[in-house]
Amino acid sequence: MNIAAIQQALREFARDRDWDQFHSPKNLAIALSVEAAELLERFQWLKDDESHRLAENPEDYRAVREEIADVLIYLLRLADLMSIDLEEAVQEKMRKNAEKYPVELAKGNAVKYNRRDQ
Numbered sequence: 001m002n003i004a005a006i007q008q009a010l011r012e013f014a015r016d017r018d019w020d021q022f023h024s025p026k027n028l029a030i031a032l033s034v035e036a037a038e039l040l041e042r043f044q045w046l047k048d049d050e051s052h053r054l055a056e057n058p059e060d061y062r063a064v065r066e067e068i069a070d071v072l073i074y075l076l077r078l079a080d081l082m083s084i085d086l087e088e089a090v091q092e093k094m095r096k097n098a099e100k101y102p103v104e105l106a107k108g109n110a111v112k113y114n115r116r117d118q
Contacts, residue, residue: 003087007080010073025082032074039067 014020042064043051055061079086 007076010077011080023077023081025078028074028078028081032078035067035070035074039071042067
């Protein structure tokens, strides 16, 4: 995936439609949250095993695929507008997560790091 190329295409898409006036960081963050909620809605009330088998239903799979794309589109647009290098941000966050969740403490453990001793 070429993040920069996708961001450029999204930038042009918005510019061609005169949507930059609506694409403030606040509005994009809200839109991202709305799309994430729409993704969640596709999984609402499913049992865990049903969620794993969602791809067996082409219509449901297509809908989830589209919602995931919408989430990514708004995330990429927001990061671009705020001049956030996503590759760098992800690498930095992964380093922090590795420190926060060392394998010897986190492997097979779903308890959040700050609640382990409670």
